[in-house]
Amino acid sequence: MEVPATASERDAVDGLLGPPESGWDGAQRTARDGRVSFGGFHMAAAQRDLLLPALHAVQSEVGWISRGALDYVCKRLGVPPAEAFGVASFYALLSTEERPPRVAHVCDDVCCRPHGATEIVAALEAAFGPAGTVVDGATWHPSPCLGQCDRAPAVFMQLAGEADAVLTRTNGEAVVAMLRGESVVVDGQPATVVGDLLLGRMGTIDPTSVESHVANKGYEALRRALEMGSAAVVAEVKASNIRGRGGAAFPAGIKWEAVANAPEETRYIICNADESEPGTFKDRVLMEGDPFLLIESMTIAGYAVGAQRGYLYIRGEYPAATALLQSAIEQARTGGYLGPDILGSGFDFDIEVRRGGGAYICGEETALMNSIEGLRGEPRNKPPFPTQHGLFGKPTVINNVETLMNVPTIVVEGGEAFARIGTERSAGTKLFCVSGAVATPGVYEVEMGTTLGELIDRAGGAVGDLQAILLGGAAGAFVGTDMLDLPLTFEDSSARDVSLGSGVVMLFNESADFPDLLRRVAAFFRDESCGQCVPCRVGTVRQEELLARHLTSGRPLDRALLGEIEEVMKDASICGLGHTAAIAIRSAIDIGLLETV
Amino acid sequence: MSVTATAIQITIDGRPVEVAAGSTILEACRSIGEDQPTLCYLENLTPVNVCRVCVVEVEGSRTLVPSCSRLVEDGMAVATDSVRVRHSRKMVLEFLASSTDLTTADPVVAEWMDHYEADPDRYGPAAPPSDDRDSRATGHHHVSDGLAAETVYQPAKIDNTLYMRDYSKCILCYKCVEACGADAQNTFAIAIAGRGFDARVSTEFDEPLTNSACVYCGNCIGVCPTGALMFRSEYELRRADLWHEEDQTVTTTICSYCGVGCNLELHVQDNRIVKVTSPLDHSVTDGHLCIKGRFGYEYVQELGDLATTPIDIVLAEARTK
Ligand SMILES: Cc1cc2nc3c(=O)[nH]c(=O)nc-3n(C[C@H](O)[C@H](O)[C@H](O)COP(=O)(O)O)c2cc1C
Ligand code: SF4
Ligand code: SF4
Ligand code: SF4
Ligand code: FES
Ligand code: FES
Numbered sequence: 006m007e008v009p010a011t012a013s014e015r016d017a018v019d020g021l022l023g024p025p026e027s028g029w030d031g032a033q034r035t036a037r038d039g040r041v042s043f044g045g046f047h048m049a050a051a052q053r054d055l056l057l058p059a060l061h062a063v064q065s066e067v068g069w070i071s072r073g074a075l076d077y078v079c080k081r082l083g084v085p086p087a088e089a090f091g092v093a094s095f096y097a098l099l100s101t102e103e104r105p106p107r108v109a110h111v112c113d114d115v116c117c118r119p120h121g122a123t124e125i126v127a128a129l130e131a132a133f134g135p136a137g138t139v140v141d142g143a144t145w146h147p148s149p150c151l152g153q154c155d156r157a158p159a160v161f162m163q164l165a166g167e168a169d170a171v172l173t174r175t176n177g178e179a180v181v182a183m184l185r186g187e188s189v190v191v192d193g194q195p196a197t198v199v200g201d202l203l204l205g206r207m208g209t210i211d212p213t214s215v216e217s218h219v220a221n222k223g224y225e226a227l228r229r230a231l232e233m234g235s236a237a238v239v240a241e242v243k244a245s246n247i248r249g250r251g252g253a254a255f256p257a258g259i260k261w262e263a264v265a266n267a268p269e270e271t272r273y274i275i276c277n278a279d280e281s282e283p284g285t286f287k288d289r290v291l292m293e294g295d296p297f298l299l300i301e302s303m304t305i306a307g308y309a310v311g312a313q314r315g316y317l318y319i320r321g322e323y324p325a326a327t328a329l330l331q332s333a334i335e336q337a338r339t340g341g342y343l344g345p346d347i348l349g350s351g352f353d354f355d356i357e358v359r360r361g362g363g364a365y366i367c368g369e370e371t372a373l374m375n376s377i378e379g380l381r382g383e384p385r386n387k388p389p390f391p392t393q394h395g396l397f398g399k400p401t402v403i404n405n406v407e408t409l410m411n412v413p414t415i416v417v418e419g420g421e422a423f424a425r426i427g428t429e430r431s432a433g434t435k436l437f438c439v440s441g442a443v444a445t446p447g448v449y450e451v452e453m454g455t456t457l458g459e460l461i462d463r464a465g466g467a468v469g470d471l472q473a474i475l476l477g478g479a480a481g482a483f484v485g486t487d488m489l490d491l492p493l494t495f496e497d498s499s500a501r502d503v504s505l506g507s508g509v510v511m512l513f514n515e516s517a518d519f520p521d522l523l524r525r526v527a528a529f530f531r532d533e534s535c536g537q538c539v540p541c542r543v544g545t546v547r548q549e550e551l552l553a554r555h556l557t558s559g560r561p562l563d564r565a566l567l568g569e570i571e572e573v574m575k576d577a578s579i580c581g582l583g584h585t586a587a588i589a590i591r592s593a594i595d596i597g598l599l600e601t602v
Numbered sequence: 603m604s605v606t607a608t609a610i611q612i613t614i615d616g617r618p619v620e621v622a623a624g625s626t627i628l629e630a631c632r633s634i635g636e637d638q639p640t641l642c643y644l645e646n647l648t649p650v651n652v653c654r655v656c657v658v659e660v661e662g663s664r665t666l667v668p669s670c671s672r673l674v675e676d677g678m679a680v681a682t683d684s685v686r687v688r689h690s691r692k693m694v695l696e697f698l699a700s701s702t703d704l705t706t707a708d709p710v711v712a713e714w715m716d717h718y719e720a721d722p723d724r725y726g727p728a729a730p731p732s733d734d735r736d737s738r739a740t741g742h743h744h745v746s747d748g749l750a751a752e753t754v755y756q757p758a759k760i761d762n763t764l765y766m767r768d769y770s771k772c773i774l775c776y777k778c779v780e781a782c783g784a785d786a787q788n789t790f791a792i793a794i795a796g797r798g799f800d801a802r803v804s805t806e807f808d809e810p811l812t813n814s815a816c817v818y819c820g821n822c823i824g825v826c827p828t829g830a831l832m833f834r835s836e837y838e839l840r841r842a843d844l845w846h847e848e849d850q851t852v853t854t855t856i857c858s859y860c861g862v863g864c865n866l867e868l869h870v871q872d873n874r875i876v877k878v879t880s881p882l883d884h885s886v887t888d889g890h891l892c893i894k895g896r897f898g899y900e901y902v903q904e905l906g907d908l909a910t911t912p913i914d915i916v917l918a919e920a921r922t923k
Binding site: 072075085086087090091094095102147386524528532536537540543546553557558572575576578584 | 701741
């Protein structure tokens with residue numbers, strides 16, 4: 006039973022895919038369609054990866070994905086409607102229920118919560134009613150961390166037919182006004198950014214202009230790489246000892262080498278810019294401040310490993326960075342820095358930006374690949390690893406934004422010089438996202454080995470009486486002030502049973518309501534589990550219930566059972582989300598944060 | 603099993619075992635008669651390795667690994683009954699039993715629950731059914747007081763006369779989706795929708811099957827391990843307390859409709875066909891049938907107005923409502 010799409014729904018899809026060719030893929034049926042067939046399995050397989058972009062197109066234009074719109078997308082792409090519905094309903098930013106054109110996603114996560122989010126939520130409840138209530142074409146929903154913790158509290162505005170917007174350092178009054186369609190001043194103030202190596206150019210270059218990039222040593226590294234040859238670039242990256250900055254700290258050179266030596270010729274490079282780990286905002290700051298350097302870095306990576314195509318997967322709540330990167334890619338193409346025969350070297354390479362749909366799990370590398378391929382963002386079982394069997398089944402290098410953006414320095418200065426920065430096992434500098442109860446929240450670049458206390462001092466010190474620090478994100482751990490002497494390296498953190506994760510350092514003082522924060526963390530993992538495997542799908546629910554049972558009903562906390570749940574999630578889950586879903590909560594209980602009730 | 607000439611040496615619980623390269627750990631275990639519990643694995647489907655009840659410990663691996671899909675490697679030391687393995691299996695079974703109705707699941711599940719001492723009651727009383735599982739907002743949930751254990755209990759979906767779906771019993775093993783998709787039927791009428799605990803098997807927009815691409819091959823029913831998908835005949839007889847599996851006979855025959863030669867197993871109770879299956883290991887069907895073989899048996903037992911016995915009345919009604 007097919008439902009027709011409205012004109013605006015069709016326009017939104019055709020705007021992305023071009024007009025349909027025949028009655029078979031969605032145009033008006035003609036007599037000719039009865040005699041000629043079109044499409045079939047190969048057409049469908051070749052276009053499946055356009056499913057998420059097509060769903061985004063409808064969502065952005067119309068505000069939700071109706072039955073008719075879904076059917077039209079399916080017809081255009083040859084995707085079965087049940088599968089397309091499975092994909093659409095996987096993402097929080099896509100709605101398969103009717104939704105009004107203006108939606109405020111109000112961050113009520115761990116950093117915004119004590120810094121104004123509670124007041125915003127109260128103001129919205131007063132003006133509109135509980136979350137999800139529709140009033141005059143607008144509604145609001147709570148949201149997990151929006152990657153703006155340095156400018157908390159934050160709200161992401163999804164606006165049908167208009168560009169999405171982010172409100173930072175905002176308040177209830179502004180959000181209510183914006184939902185009512187009034188224009189409000191969006192806080193455009195940049196975050197505090199302090200650093201020399203990776204962040205050295207921040208603020209001096211114009212992120213909208215390729216000329217500015219070129220005038221500030223831009224494309225020197227790419228030229229250098231093309232002279233050196235791909236094998237030499239891989240060798241320098243190996244020699245640099247750089248380890249991944251996305252959380253897992255895997256040596257980048259080893260991945261690059263594996264893909265460079267892969268037997269298959271079709272290879273991909275992916276930049277993981279999904280940045281959804283609560284407390285993390287460094288990649289956004291890098292992309293907003295220096296987008297050309299990221300494009301150059303990906304091009305070098307593509308050249309080094311012999312990839313023909315790069316994908317930049319960026320979280321859906323980063324409209325400013327997305328627009329800057331899209332413009333940077335276009336300017337790079339015009340300048341001959343992307344596309345066929347880059348800088349006359351004979352190397353062909355291009356980059357496509359893909360927008361996430363509001364799913365933390367899509368930052369997991371194999372979930373991200375499935376998401377690009379137009380499947381549900383469910384992590385794959387490993388092995389096989391992406392270097393053998395990655396995007397579209399081909400050898401793939403996937404790296405974090407920050408990891409990649411170190412590459413130009415490594416190429417220009419040499420891997421050994423890079424390896425001398427930091428410690429022996431943790432080379433280079435590292436960006437930290439310092440937020441919460443601290444004098445000057447922002448991104449701080451420090452040499453690896455700097456202590457946690459020194460880093461906090463650099464950010465002006467704690468505000469109030471420092472009680473605890475969330476280190477590494479929601480997938481990390483709460484630590485006490487006894488950790489201030491921790492040297493920030495991979496080896497020291499693992500020796501003390503913590504993780505640097507994605508560089509989150511979130512401070513909490515005496516005003517923090519820890520039981521409330523822990524329930525928020527538990528809710529986060531439950532909401533963001535992909536639901537594929539039993540330990541995580543049910544374990545995150547049971548964990549949240551046990552906490553709630555204690556905190557709202559005054560039952561004693563069943564620590565033993567919490568421990569058993571942690572054990573199975575850590576041991577038997579498919580991916581890192583399940584493996585880490587209990588750590589922050591357990592660590593907080595361990596250091597007594599629940600006893601402040 | 604992809605068999606190559608090379609043999610591989612591994613140990614399972616200390617016993618040396620030789621298996622062909624390309625075997626899974628599960629196949630290696632079975633080769634020495636050490637079966638492992640499995641829920642989402644089936645010989646004729648691509649492994650999805652999501653249930654995690656089959657996990658084993660492999661020396662040197664940080665986490666446990668799914669035996670149903672992990673391939674053996676030379677020198678691998680596998681433990682199938684270590685403390686960690688027993689704990690994870692117990693918890694997986696508890697998680698499923700505390701959130702899902704397992705009353706019609708394969709009886710072996712209850713045996714595993716005993717064996718691993720699973721106690722689903724320790725999560726609190728089961729939360730009541732909800733009627734919004736098909737329309738919850740992705741990435742959001744209502745915060746509970748934690749006093750009851752959340753479940754997938756929900757009203758059964760009865761939208762046609764051939765089979766019904768009771769997703770209160772669904773453990774999300776993905777088997778029906780695979781059978782409806784590229785592993786057998788290539789119809790893609792159902793898929794996994796939603797996320798997290800709200801993930802579910804669904805047609806597009808939860809349309810009734812009669813509005814979906816479903817062709818009623820019943821292959822999803824054939825692979826479902828929990829009875830979430832059930833012949834209407836079985837469902838109605840169970841509701842009327844007239845389902846007596848112990849009294850049923852199973853007769854193997856060949857489908858009379860076309861020339862393919864599918865093996866049918868007719869499950870007969872009180873001289874009435876009450877459901878039709880096909881053996882998983884049958885070379886023609888791999889367990890899969892089409893609507894004619896699966897449901898087209900009515901001509902042997904026209905009931906209609908002639909239905910007088912309790913079972914006939916129930917069966918006749920199931921065919922009309
Ligand atoms: C649940 C989950 C979320 C993740 N999110 C991100 C992310 O947003 N950005 C990122 O770079 N890596 C993320 N990762 C890590 C990636 O899987 C992968 O390790 C990383 O992109 C590799 O790049 P790197 O080696 O440069 O760090 C996540 C992992 C998990 C398990
Ligand atoms: S651990 Fe959680 S997020 Fe990861 S695959 Fe399993 S259910 Fe999905
Ligand atoms: S009966 Fe056949 S077509 Fe219908 S949902 Fe089940 S497997 Fe798919
Ligand atoms: S309905 Fe049955 S086969 Fe399908 S996922 Fe649920 S339990 Fe598995
Ligand atoms: S932006 Fe709100 S917690 Fe990060
Ligand atoms: S049977 Fe192996 S994971 Fe389900």
